[in-house]
Amino acid sequence: MKFLTRWIAPGMLLAFGLAACQTSSGQGQGQSNKAARPASAKMPTSTYLPPAAREKIRKTMRAHGDDMTVLMWSIIFLDTEGASEFARVIKDQPWLERPANPEAVPADERVPEAIYVLQEQLIQRANVLAGLADGLEKQRAAKLAEAFGQVAQTCVACHAAYLYESKDASAKDVSDELSAQ
Numbered sequence: 001m002k003f004l005t006r007w008i009a010p011g012m013l014l015a016f017g018l019a020a021c022q023t024s025s026g027q028g029q030g031q032s033n034k035a036a037r038p039a040s041a042k043m044p045t046s047t048y049l050p051p052a053a054r055e056k057i058r059k060t061m062r063a064h065g066d067d068m069t070v071l072m073w074s075i076i077f078l079d080t081e082g083a084s085e086f087a088r089v090i091k092d093q094p095w096l097e098r099p100a101n102p103e104a105v106p107a108d109e110r111v112p113e114a115i116y117v118l119q120e121q122l123i124q125r126a127n128v129l130a131g132l133a134d135g136l137e138k139q140r141a142a143k144l145a146e147a148f149g150q151v152a153q154t155c156v157a158c159h160a161a162y163l164y165e166s167k168d169a170s171a172k173d174v175s176d177e178l179s180a181q
C-alpha cells in the first residue's frame with residue numbers, strides 16, 4: 001500500500017504524458033483509435049475557494065504543466081542536465097507570497113495555510129531533485145525517479161488542498177499526512 005501511494009501520482013502523470021505524446025505523434029496519420037483518447041487532462045474548479053483567491057494562485061501555476069512534462073522525460077531518458085534545469089525552473093518560478101499580516105487580507109482573497117506549506121515543500125523537493133541530478137551516478141538512477149515521485153506527490157497534494165476544503169488543513173496536518181506515507 002505504501003508502495004502504491006508513493007507511485008500512483010507519478011504513474012498517473014507518466015500515463016498522461018505518454019498519452020499526450022502518442023496523440024501528438026499520431027496527428028495527421030489517420031490513426032483509427034485516436035478518438036478514444038482524451039485530448040488533455042483538465043483541472044476542475046475549487047469546490048470552496050472564492051474567485052479572488054483562485055486568481056492569485058492561478059497566476060503562479062501557468063507554466064507548471066509544460067515544465068513538468070519536460071522534467072518527466074528528462075528523467076525517463078536519464079538526461080541529467082535537463083532534469084536539473086527543469087527541476088530548477090519549477091523551484092525558481094514566482095510563487096505566492098505569504099502576507100505579512102494575514103488578518104488584513106480580505107476574506108475572499110485568503111489562501112489556505114496548507115497551500116503555502118505545500119508550496120514550500122514543492123520548492124524543497126524540486127531542489128533535492130535538482131541536486132541529485134547534478135551529482136548523479138548511473139547506478140543511482142532509481143533515486144532520481146523517487147525524487148521525481150516526491151515532487152509529483154506535492155503537486156497532487158496541493159491540487160487536492162485547492163479543490164476540497166479540509167476543516168483542519170493546518171500546516172501540521174498536511175506535513176503529518178505526507179510524512180506518514
Ligand code: HEC
Binds near residue numbers: 062154
Ligand atoms: C502551492 C500549491 C500548488 C502546488 C505545489 C502545485 N500546484 Fe498546480 N495548481 C494549483 C492551483 C491552486 C491551481 C488552480 C488554479 C486555478 O485555475 O484556479 C493549479 C493549477 C495547475 C495547472 C492548470 C493551470 C491552468 O492555467 O489552468 C497546472 C498545469 C498545474 N497546476 C500543474 C502543477 C504541477 C505540474 C505541479 C508540481 C510541479 C503543481 N501544479 C504544483 C496549486 C498548486
